[in-house]
Amino acid sequence: MADSSTLSAVRSRSDGELAVIYAGDYLNKLSGERIERECRRQLEAGCRALIINFRETELVNSIGVSILLGVISVAEKTGARLIFSDVNRQTVQLFEMLGLTRHVALAKDEAEALSTLTQFASASRATGH
Amino acid sequence: MEKEAPFQKLLHTFAALADLGQEIADTTDFQERMRSALHLVQGSLGIMHAALAEFDPEDEFLRFVAVHPAGTDTPADIALKLQELSGLVSLGICALTRDDETPAVRQFVAAHRNLLDTLSVDLIVPLVVRENLVGLILLGRKATGESFSAEDREIICAMARHIGVGVQEHRLFVELSRRAEENRQLYDEMRIIYRDTVRAFAAAIDCKDKYTQGHSERVGKYSEIIAREMGWSDDEVEGIAVAGYLHDIGKLVVERDIINAPYRIDAKQSSELNRHPAAGYEILSPINHPYADIPLTARYHHERIDGRGYPEGLTGDQIPLVAKIVSLADSFDAMTTDRPYKKRRAMEEVVEDFRRNTGKQFAPEVVASFCRALLKEVNGETTNRRIIRLLGKDYIERERVAPLLQALIEDLESGAYSAAAGNA
Numbered sequence: 330m331a332d333s334s335t336l337s338a339v340r341s342r343s344d345g346e347l348a349v350i351y352a353g354d355y356l357n358k359l360s361g362e363r364i365e366r367e368c369r370r371q372l373e374a375g376c377r378a379l380i381i382n383f384r385e386t387e388l389v390n391s392i393g394v395s396i397l398l399g400v401i402s403v404a405e406k407t408g409a410r411l412i413f414s415d416v417n418r419q420t421v422q423l424f425e426m427l428g429l430t431r432h433v434a435l436a437k438d439e440a441e442a443l444s445t446l447t448q449f450a451s452a453s454r455a456t457g458h
Numbered sequence: 459m460e461k462e463a464p465f466q467k468l469l470h471t472f473a474a475l476a477d478l479g480q481e482i483a484d485t486t487d488f489q490e491r492m493r494s495a496l497h498l499v500q501g502s503l504g505i506m507h508a509a510l511a512e513f514d515p516e517d518e519f520l521r522f523v524a525v526h527p528a529g530t531d532t533p534a535d536i537a538l539k540l541q542e543l544s545g546l547v548s549l550g551i552c553a554l555t556r557d558d559e560t561p562a563v564r565q566f567v568a569a570h571r572n573l574l575d576t577l578s579v580d581l582i583v584p585l586v587v588r589e590n591l592v593g594l595i596l597l598g599r600k601a602t603g604e605s606f607s608a609e610d611r612e613i614i615c616a617m618a619r620h621i622g623v624g625v626q627e628h629r630l631f632v633e634l635s636r637r638a639e640e641n642r643q644l645y646d647e648m649r650i651i652y653r654d655t656v657r658a659f660a661a662a663i664d665c666k667d668k669y670t671q672g673h674s675e676r677v678g679k680y681s682e683i684i685a686r687e688m689g690w691s692d693d694e695v696e697g698i699a700v701a702g703y704l705h706d707i708g709k710l711v712v713e714r715d716i717i718n719a720p721y722r723i724d725a726k727q728s729s730e731l732n733r734h735p736a737a738g739y740e741i742l743s744p745i746n747h748p749y750a751d752i753p754l755t756a757r758y759h760h761e762r763i764d765g766r767g768y769p770e771g772l773t774g775d776q777i778p779l780v781a782k783i784v785s786l787a788d789s790f791d792a793m794t795t796d797r798p799y800k801k802r803r804a805m806e807e808v809v810e811d812f813r814r815n816t817g818k819q820f821a822p823e824v825v826a827s828f829c830r831a832l833l834k835e836v837n838g839e840t841t842n843r844r845i846i847r848l849l850g851k852d853y854i855e856r857e858r859v860a861p862l863l864q865a866l867i868e869d870l871e872s873g874a875y876s877a878a879a880g881n882a
Contacts, residue, residue, distance in 0.1 A: 392494060427501075
């Protein structure tokens with residue numbers, strides 16, 4: 330059912346201190362936990378910037394929201410940058426309503442997210458952080 | 459089409475409530491269910507941190523079963539003072555901020571301030587079901603930075619009621635499982651007591667006959683071995699052992715002189731002795747045995763499948779299988795133990811007796827099972843040599859007995875004796 334397809338849909342790629350995690354079509358408990366584990370694994374491996382790409386995500390349920398809040402907390406605690414990209418309009422509304430957008434930047438697509446992170450990295454280097 | 463925010467919020471909350479109903483009714487493990495339930499509360503309103511504790515009424519501790527976000531250290535159990543407990547119960551299900559002026563909240567916050575700080579708790583939600591504290595939910599701030607509205611608290615309370623029922627159900631389930639386990643242990647102990655009592659009773663029956671001491675116990679054991687070989691369940695095997703122990707209980711009403719006569723008894727004495735199966739049935743019938751057919755075994759263990767037995771002259775399938783088994787075990791023990799008027803027979807003669815009387819006195823399937831069990835022991839195919847132990851290790855000469863048993867088994871399995879039994 331949705332479970333196995335969701336499991337297979339969550340994947341990631343990393344490049345140096347950056348990792349991109351691709352959420353599945355339905356962000357529920359199973360896929361949410363998979364995303365959470367992947368984020369933790371990347372952060373523990375030294376990743377300093379995370380992009381969660383919602384390109385394929387049509388729906389996020391309450392458990393999915395809660396798990397994303399957990400990912401935000403962990404990223405804040407470790408000082409890593411977190412950006413959500415390719416979020417559909419309905420999900421943007423949900424994230425705004427529930428306050429996730431106060432803690433995480435949204436990018437139109439992955440390229441914009443990467444550009445934001447590059448600018449941030451340059452600014453950090455310039456200020457010596 | 460873009461939905462208006464209040465409408466979308468309502469839809470999101472309804473979906474969370476529906477999911478919560480499913481989660482609570484789920485049969486997955488309790489901790490996992492509680493983690494999901496807590497996620498749903500958080501996700502419905504966008505709450506950053508949360509923890510859920512189950513209340514253990516035995517030691518009056520709150521024990522954390524879910525703490526979010528994942529990776530947060532699980533806090534130690536909270537010991538509740540009696541006053542704190544009654545205070546939380548008095549609140550019922552509600553969502554109160556930690557600076558609420560209610561005495562119960564002030565008392566709880568004062569006692570557990572460090573914990574509440576560590577978990578960044580803003581809201582305290584006691585889970586009270588039927589005036590019993592079953593747990594507690596602690597909620598952190600909202601991701602929006604706004605404080606909890608009255609509507610938010612209503613939603614939280616609605617979800618907390620579901621979760622409270624889930625915790626209560628789990629508690630009842632644990633309690634029922636514990637009681638079921640206690641009952642099972644009690645039942646096992648009672649079965650042991652019952653069996654020991656029956657064995658003691660069998661010994662008492664055998665005491666009446668100075669020449670056949672241990673007979674009832676041996677018949678019980680042989681019957682058990684045959685039943686096991688026939689593939690009976692543990693319960694059934696235990697039942698037939700008891701039937702074997704008690705098969706001669708009717709001898710208690712037969713005069714001791716007749717039982718102990720050191721010579722062949724006359725017809726009148728024989729008639730007196732032959733009363734014992736019916737007497738045994740009369741003794742055993744009023745007792746509510748945990749196993750079936752025990753009185754019937756006592757009544758019919760001297761029946762023969764050719765109809766020449768007593769007390770009723772039943773034939774073939776009219777005789778219960780338990781009685782057929784005990785009958786063979788009884789005869790086998792009679793042939794393999796010394797009697798007042800004759801020495802026990804050699805095993806080869808016993809096998810020959812089986813061959814001669816199968817289909818007449820004995821049921822073929824019972825003889826076949828007994829021979830198979832005995833042959834396994836004789837050939838050393840089993841380490842549990844119970845028959846040989848009962849007979850004495852030098853009684854059977856393997857080279858002579860094994861081929862006889864093997865041949866009899868083959869003849870029995872060929873079906874020749876079954877046809878004879880059918881004609882009986």
